[in-house]
Amino acid sequence: MPDDVNVAVEAAIDRHRSVAGGLLPLLHDIQDRLGYVPQSAIPDIARALNLSRAEVHGVVSFYHHFRQSPPGRHVLQVCRAEACQSMGAESLLNALRTQLGIDLHGTTADGAVTLEPVYCLGNCACAPSVMIDGRVRGRVSANAAAALVSELQGA
Amino acid sequence: MRVFVPCDSSALSVGADEVAEAIAEEARKRGTPVEIVRNGSRGLLWLEPLVEVETAKGRVGYGPVTVADVPELFAAGFLDAADHRLGIGMVESHPYFAGQERLCFARVGLGDPISIEHYQANGGLRGLRNALAMAGADVVKAITDSGLRGRGGAAFPTGIKWNTVLQTAADQKYVVCNADEGDSGTFSDRMIMEGDPHVLIEGMAIAGIATGATKGYIYLRSEYPDAERALNAAILRAEAHGVLGANVLGSGRRFDLEVRRGAGAYICGEETSLLESLEGKRGMVRFKPPVPASSGLFGKPTVLNNVITFASVPIILDRGATFYRDYGMGRSRGTLPIQLTGNIKRGGLVEKAFGITLRELLYDYGGGSASGRPIKAVQVGGPLGAYVPESQFDLPFDYEAFAGVGAMVGHGGIVVFDDTADMAKLARYAMEFCAIESCGKCTPCRIGSTRGVEVIDRIIDGRDRGAQVALLRELCDTMLHGSLCALGGMTPYPVLSALKYFPEDFGLPRETLPAAA
Numbered sequence: 001m002p003d004d005v006n007v008a009v010e011a012a013i014d015r016h017r018s019v020a021g022g023l024l025p026l027l028h029d030i031q032d033r034l035g036y037v038p039q040s041a042i043p044d045i046a047r048a049l050n051l052s053r054a055e056v057h058g059v060v061s062f063y064h065h066f067r068q069s070p071p072g073r074h075v076l077q078v079c080r081a082e083a084c085q086s087m088g089a090e091s092l093l094n095a096l097r098t099q100l101g102i103d104l105h106g107t108t109a110d111g112a113v114t115l116e117p118v119y120c121l122g123n124c125a126c127a128p129s130v131m132i133d134g135r136v137r138g139r140v141s142a143n144a145a146a147a148l149v150s151e152l153q154g155a
Numbered sequence: 156m157r158v159f160v161p162c163d164s165s166a167l168s169v170g171a172d173e174v175a176e177a178i179a180e181e182a183r184k185r186g187t188p189v190e191i192v193r194n195g196s197r198g199l200l201w202l203e204p205l206v207e208v209e210t211a212k213g214r215v216g217y218g219p220v221t222v223a224d225v226p227e228l229f230a231a232g233f234l235d236a237a238d239h240r241l242g243i244g245m246v247e248s249h250p251y252f253a254g255q256e257r258l259c260f261a262r263v264g265l266g267d268p269i270s271i272e273h274y275q276a277n278g279g280l281r282g283l284r285n286a287l288a289m290a291g292a293d294v295v296k297a298i299t300d301s302g303l304r305g306r307g308g309a310a311f312p313t314g315i316k317w318n319t320v321l322q323t324a325a326d327q328k329y330v331v332c333n334a335d336e337g338d339s340g341t342f343s344d345r346m347i348m349e350g351d352p353h354v355l356i357e358g359m360a361i362a363g364i365a366t367g368a369t370k371g372y373i374y375l376r377s378e379y380p381d382a383e384r385a386l387n388a389a390i391l392r393a394e395a396h397g398v399l400g401a402n403v404l405g406s407g408r409r410f411d412l413e414v415r416r417g418a419g420a421y422i423c424g425e426e427t428s429l430l431e432s433l434e435g436k437r438g439m440v441r442f443k444p445p446v447p448a449s450s451g452l453f454g455k456p457t458v459l460n461n462v463i464t465f466a467s468v469p470i471i472l473d474r475g476a477t478f479y480r481d482y483g484m485g486r487s488r489g490t491l492p493i494q495l496t497g498n499i500k501r502g503g504l505v506e507k508a509f510g511i512t513l514r515e516l517l518y519d520y521g522g523g524s525a526s527g528r529p530i531k532a533v534q535v536g537g538p539l540g541a542y543v544p545e546s547q548f549d550l551p552f553d554y555e556a557f558a559g560v561g562a563m564v565g566h567g568g569i570v571v572f573d574d575t576a577d578m579a580k581l582a583r584y585a586m587e588f589c590a591i592e593s594c595g596k597c598t599p600c601r602i603g604s605t606r607g608v609e610v611i612d613r614i615i616d617g618r619d620r621g622a623q624v625a626l627l628r629e630l631c632d633t634m635l636h637g638s639l640c641a642l643g644g645m646t647p648y649p650v651l652s653a654l655k656y657f658p659e660d661f662g663l664p665r666e667t668l669p670a671a672a
Binding site: 129134 | 165336338340344380381416418420432433436437453498499502525538572573592
């Protein structure tokens with residue numbers, strides 16, 4: 001493992017190895033620092049928590065939130081749930097796909113933006129909504145979305 | 156001069172932080188002293204960012220405010236409650252707000268959500284103090300007598316759950332809050348956690364004191380980072396004030412509380428799957444029995460309720476079971492925070508006693524669709540809730556009345572669709588969502604949802620429509636009766652209701668449809 005990855009993983013293991021049901025907090029800790037959970041971390045986590053590698057991999061792969069490869073510099077999540085659909089989320093998503101030239105779960109070639117679906121951001125009275133790097137934006141018009149993406153690609 | 160700008164994430168999503176900064180900046184420029192309070196949201200979400208100014212007569216509101224409006228508001232004299240095109244007058248006299256019966260949301264929007272002094276000054280902690288002076292069985296009895304039912308969706312009587320935990324002997328018991336609010340069209344949990352987190356903390360502490368549980372977990376979905384920050388800040392304050400910890404309000408009783416973050420799995424809103432996740436595993440649904448109340452987290456007796464259920468507890472212990480039970484109708488007692496969402500003109504949170512009709516909510520409160528087009532259907536109770544057509548808008552909000560027409564109140568979310576909505580597409584989406592979110596443990600859900608998408612695709616494409624519709628009905632029947640939990644078991648509701656009420660969207664003639672659906 002590269003050094004920074006190693007440090008983040010070892011620190012997360014130290015913090016959570018004796019926590020009851022600590023695997024999810026441990027994985028969050030790693031992803032919060034690295035942006036993903038590296039495959040190479042799984043044997044160490046398994047050993048520390050007395051689990052099999054399959055069990056750890058099973059948890060990482062079960063939850064949509066955990067990524068197994070690094071995302072782009074920005075993560076753009078577009079809500080696809082019903083409330084946002086009622087306000088045009090599907091056409092918003094299609095416009096974003098076209099503008100970015102990628103499909104869901106893809107990352108632009110320049111590494112700027114990863115596009116992900118999300119199923120409800122709890123902002124259903126201000127639909128449609130997207131989340132950018134952990135910040136929710138509501139009432140996102142097609143123009144506003146296009147401007148946001150240009151901003152992300154420039155940054 | 157106090158000015159209120161919400162810190163609720165819905166308000167933030169439409170620029171509340173920027174507006175707060177602009178107000179501070181403009182006040183500095185003009186040399187006008189202004190104290191900006193970041194409050195929770197009042198729930199008039201179409202007006203967010205809703206800026207309020209404190210006056211001798213009450214709080215005057217302006218919204219929705221943009222950064223560009225701020226200099227103009229100052230020039231117009233909004234600090235002196237002057238008229239302005241964005242002005243809505245006294246917020247608490249606004250018809251949307253004045254007609255509400257706010258028990259659970261009594262404090263949300265009033266002031267700084269994290270401040271425990273503000274919480275206490277507005278009626279907080281009285282319920283917990285009362286509970287500490289009572290026997291556990293009496294606290295449970297008050298909850299039972301209040302008629303409170305689980306607000307997460309299943310509507311199971313809360314007192315019965317608590318009583319099971321109380322009666323089950325164990326060396327350790329837990330209180331777990333289901334804050335995995337994944338249903339589209341719902342955000343009342345989030346608004347409580349961001350806007351009045353102490354009421355949730357108090358409700359959970361009362362549950363612990365009543366049942367003998369000393370440790371609580373809030374299982375919070377990862378999509379709610381603002382709620383996570385608010386809860387953690389509030390828990391620190393509660394600990395510092397002795398509300399949580401080894402000696403709850405000097406009683407010598409212990410109750411500790413911890414926030415645990417989910418990881419984007421809808422299924423973890425199902426209680427047994429949530430417990431698996433809290434234990435650090437894949438969120439696979441467990442067989443029941445045993446129920447969590449007798450064998451829950453780590454195999455221990457566990458009080459497991461939704462955020463709104465816990466947040467309804469303090470007022471019951473403060474004002475008494477009768478006070479709460481006197482609201483509502485039939486077997487649906489108390490109030491329900493209802494969320495008006497989607498294609499609606501005045502979206503927001505409306506807390507009312509059970510019994511209010513959909514029509515009142517959609518038109519009197521909601522003002523009709525946002526697009527101005529006719530409302531075609533509403534989905535109530537999340538992605539597993541039925542699509543309700545206009546002909547049923549006089550249905551009162553009541554668990555039994557909704558169940559009577561194959562719909563559900565659920566968590567009180569209403570998603571509005573105008574007449575451009577394609578109900579066949581939405582039915583297909585329901586199956587697709589089930590396929591994405593299925594935990595995979597039972598076959599009807601895991602396989603049935605994928606087959607469901609395929610069958611609906613064939614119906615939409617007009618391939619052998621009659622036979623495919625029959626197949627879809629059979630498939631739904633299998634999912635309904637054969638699934639382990641509500642995900643597979645209730646996905647047929649939106650599908651079959653769409654098919655029943657909007658056959659033309661599936662390319663089917665309305666008149667030849669069999670009546671049963």
